[in-house]
Amino acid sequence: MTDIKTKLNIFGQNLDEITDLIVSLGHSKFRAKQIFNWIYLKSAKSFLEMSDLPKNLQEELEENYRIGSLALIERQESSDGTKKYLFALEDGSLVESVLMCFEGTERLTACISSQIGCAVKCPFCSTGTLGFKKNLRDDEILEQVQFIQNLEQERISNIVFMGQGEPLNNYDSVVSATQKLRQLIGIGARHITISTSGVIPQIEKLADEKIQLTLALSLHDPDDDDRDLLVPINKKWKIAPLIDSMKRYVNSTNRRVTIEYVLLKDLNDSDEKAKRLGQLVSNLHCNINLIPYNQSCSDTIFLRPDDSRINKFAELVKQHSKGKTVTVRQEKGHDIKAACGQLESSYREAVQSSS
Numbered sequence: 235m236t237d238i239k240t241k242l243n244i245f246g247q248n249l250d251e252i253t254d255l256i257v258s259l260g261h262s263k264f265r266a267k268q269i270f271n272w273i274y275l276k277s278a279k280s281f282l283e284m285s286d287l288p289k290n291l292q293e294e295l296e297e298n299y300r301i302g303s304l305a306l307i308e309r310q311e312s313s314d315g316t317k318k319y320l321f322a323l324e325d326g327s328l329v330e331s332v333l334m335c336f337e338g339t340e341r342l343t344a345c346i347s348s349q350i351g352c353a354v355k356c357p358f359c360s361t362g363t364l365g366f367k368k369n370l371r372d373d374e375i376l377e378q379v380q381f382i383q384n385l386e387q388e389r390i391s392n393i394v395f396m397g398q399g400e401p402l403n404n405y406d407s408v409v410s411a412t413q414k415l416r417q418l419i420g421i422g423a424r425h426i427t428i429s430t431s432g433v434i435p436q437i438e439k440l441a442d443e444k445i446q447l448t449l450a451l452s453l454h455d456p457d458d459d460d461r462d463l464l465v466p467i468n469k470k471w472k473i474a475p476l477i478d479s480m481k482r483y484v485n486s487t488n489r490r491v492t493i494e495y496v497l498l499k500d501l502n503d504s505d506e507k508a509k510r511l512g513q514l515v516s517n518l519h520c521n522i523n524l525i526p527y528n529q530s531c532s533d534t535i536f537l538r539p540d541d542s543r544i545n546k547f548a549e550l551v552k553q554h555s556k557g558k559t560v561t562v563r564q565e566k567g568h569d570i571k572a573a574c575g576q577l578e579s580s581y582r583e584a585v586q587s588s589s
Contacts, residue, residue, distance in 0.1 A: 243324075245273065245302040245380070246373030248417060261291055273301055274418045277384035302377045306385070319382060323350075323374060327367060331378045331397055333386065336564070343392040346378045348408050349399025354431045356454070356465050358498060358527065358536045361398045370399075372410035379419060393421055395428045396450075402428070402436035409440070412447060423447040429494065434471045437479045441486040449483055450492035450523070451476070455502045456510040464502065477518060484519045491518070496525045497544060499537035508547045512554025521559045524548055528565065 244252065253266035268286055272278040279302065281287070281295040307328065308320040317333040332345040352359070353366035383390055393415060395401040401408045408428065415421045429450040430437065440449065453473075455461040461468040468476075480491050493515050497503045515522065524547065527538040539547070544562060552560040 241298060241300040243301070243303050243373065244299050246371075246376055246414060246418075248414075259291075259294065265291065269295075274380070277380060279384065302381065303374065304377050304381050306381070309385070317382075317386070319378075319385075321378065321381070323370075329370065329374075329378075329398055331382065333382050333390070341392055342388055342390050343394060344379050344382055344390045345394050345396050346375060347397030347399055348375055348395055348401040348404045348411075352399050353403065354400050354465065354467055356431065356452075358464065358496060364398075369404040369407060372407040372414060375407060375411040376414050376418070379415065379421070383419075390421065391425060393426045395426075400431055400433065402430045402433040402440070405436050405439065409443060409445070412445060427492070431465050431467055432471050432476045433467070434476055434479045437476075437483055441479075441483040444487055446487065446489060448489060448492060449480070450494050451480055452494045452496075453511075454494070454496050456507060456514045460502065464498075473514070477514065480520070481518055491520045493518075493520050493522045494525060495522065496527055497539050497547060498527050499539045499543070501536070503539045503543055503547055505546070505550055508550035509554045512551045512556075512558070515558065516554065516556045521561065522551055522555065523561050523563055524551070525563045526565065 244255065247255070249266060249270045252270050253263050256266045256269070257263050265287060269281075269284060272284045276283075278284060281292050281299070281301070284292060287295075303324040304321045306319060307322050310318045312318075315335045319331045319333075321329050321331065323329065327350050329347045329350050331347060334343045334345065335341075336343075347370065349369050350367035351364035352361045355362040355365070379390055379393065393412075395408060412423060412426050412428070415426060416423060423446040427448040427450050428440075429452055431452045437449070452465065453461070454464045456473070458468060458472050461473060483489070484491055493511075495502075495511065511522070524544065526544055527536055529536075529538060548560045548562055552558060
């Protein structure tokens with residue numbers, strides 16, 4: 235029997251690519267559409283499930299090809315219904331994804347990873363403590379979504395690239411994955427958000443793509459000196475040109491962007507910071523999403539502001555941003571370390587237990 239690692243993975247191939255394969259094997263091209271539907275509409279994980287294919291074709295495909303490369307290592311469920319998944323890639327690397335549900339809506343949002351680890355190394359983000367390990371391929375990004383849908387037997391409606399990694403540092407795979415999310419799985423660009431710490435050349439490149447997705451900027455401080463510490467790539471790409479690049483993105487795509495801001499007690503949560511943040515984005519077509527810091531087991535330095543400080547900060551930002559929409563992100567999955575900035579715990583524990 236062929237070793238699983240030597241089998242060609244066809245997950246992520248479009249209909250034309252699958253058709254070329256089937257024809258090259260000497261079978262009728264209409265079989266390709268059947269296989270395509272089994273993979274992307276019925277979430278089949280084995281060719282032997284494809285009951286409308288001839289037995290000889292099922293066996294030939296099963297012997298030489300495979301559907302996907304991820305293996306589920308662990309699934310955790312929070313008291314609020316959030317689910318976190320630890321996946322192993324075919325080379326043994328580990329990566330986490332999250333599925334979030336929201337009360338009063340049928341919306342299901344998958345928070346997916348684009349890299350293993352992260353090179354940006356924001357000191358308050360647990361993922362950054364891993365360092366950068368590798369970029370994910372577009373099929374590995376896409377398969378996180380399909381795997382979760384298949385496992386939970388539920389349809390994901392929204393995608394956020396807010397898991398492990400800086401998406402724009404894996405630009406080609408991320409853009410390809412967003413296109414395949416629409417073409418293969420049926421999740422439109424308007425339901426996809428890419429979050430970046432501010433990689434200006436790639437923001438401008440993404441603007442030229444004119445994909446109708448939402449771009450979110452992890453700003454976290456309105457002043458260069460302090461942002462240099464919280465978001466280290468600010469030393470290379472400063473705030474003023476960064477905001478200009480976001481304005482160009484808006485002008486090119488006609489899409490409102492999101493400004494993300496993690497609130498850290500006594501560091502970036504003062505009244506003055508709120509006023510400066512509001513003024514900074516007052517002429518940018520954006521919403522502002524405030525993220526109260528999520529304490530991680532490995533942190534001892536950073537703290538979460540109390541609720542009264544969070545609310546005061548939000549009021550001041552709205553006042554000084556010409557009435558922009560300011561929201562405080564609903565905390566999801568904190569008890570299983572699946573909240574914003576916490577994606578490293580399962581990875582680290584799994585690595586330590588195997589060493």
